[in-house]
Amino acid sequence: MAFGGLPHGADEDTPVFVISVAAQLSGLHAQTLRAYDRQGLVSPGRTSGGGRRYSMRDIALLREVQRLSQEAGVNLAGIKRIIELENQVDALRARVAELTEELAAAYAAAEQAAAAVHASYRKDLVPIRQETSLVVWKPKRRS
Numbered sequence: 001m002a003f004g005g006l007p008h009g010a011d012e013d014t015p016v017f018v019i020s021v022a023a024q025l026s027g028l029h030a031q032t033l034r035a036y037d038r039q040g041l042v043s044p045g046r047t048s049g050g051g052r053r054y055s056m057r058d059i060a061l062l063r064e065v066q067r068l069s070q071e072a073g074v075n076l077a078g079i080k081r082i083i084e085l086e087n088q089v090d091a092l093r094a095r096v097a098e099l100t101e102e103l104a105a106a107y108a109a110a111e112q113a114a115a116a117v118h119a120s121y122r123k124d125l126v127p128i129r130q131e132t133s134l135v136v137w138k139p140k141r142r143s
Contacts, residue, residue: 015045
């Protein structure tokens with residue numbers, strides 16, 4: 001087992017705990033976990049045989065559902081909405097991070113393109129001063 005009681009190679013999203021262990025870790029009864037699954041509050045992974053497997057993230061969510069229900073007095077429909085909104089916020093934060101990276105890459109590419117254009121300027125051209133006077137040239141006609 002690796003740090004945090006997870007098997008080697010597993011992370012907090014890996015569904016590894018059977019329902020009895022998840023119930024013990026979350027401090028809830030197994031029937032409560034089944035009810036939460038039916039109501040869509042916590043959706044554990046499934047084995048090929050249909051058995052529930054809970055991840056550490058699921059355990060933390062079960063604890064949060066219990067806290068909101070018992071300590072904050074939020075009903076299960078309210079808890080479900082809170083979870084949905086938190087998931088939306090997480091997804092939006094991830095999207096903002098992706099877009100920020102894309103924007104930084106676009107800025108870098110634009111700066112490189114501008115630098116390439118500037119490097120291609122002819123070195124024998126000399127900039128002239130901009131003045132507000134007007135010069136009219138009238139060539140003499142040859143006879």
